[in-house]
Amino acid sequence: MQTLDFPRNPTLHRSGSNKADGKYVGRAKNEGRHEARKKEHDRTNPSASYRFKKIDQAKSGKDLQRAEQENIDKYGGPKNKSNPGGKLENKRNE
Numbered sequence: 001m002q003t004l005d006f007p008r009n010p011t012l013h014r015s016g017s018n019k020a021d022g023k024y025v026g027r028a029k030n031e032g033r034h035e036a037r038k039k040e041h042d043r044t045n046p047s048a049s050y051r052f053k054k055i056d057q058a059k060s061g062k063d064l065q066r067a068e069q070e071n072i073d074k075y076g077g078p079k080n081k082s083n084p085g086g087k088l089e090n091k092r093n094e
Helices: 031-044 062-074
Strands: 011-017 023-028 050-057
Touching: 023 031, 023 062, 031 050, 050 062
Parallel strands: none
Antiparallel strands: 011 023, 011 050
């Protein structure tokens, strides 16, 4: 099941899947790119069910990149070797 409540402006979204309840923060420069990204997720993980939720909005470019990183930090950062307590599946952490 997927839901979408996005304006046409650049946005940040948080999604979760029923696959180990993984979560990540991502960005989309517009609604069309967000729709394409959802389809990419579906093709890559056909057995997963994703839910998308708008969590922030920023101007495209560096503002959007900075807002994405701030939300990655806010939601616990990526889980990796240097951050084993991380709560997100994000690979990018700038």
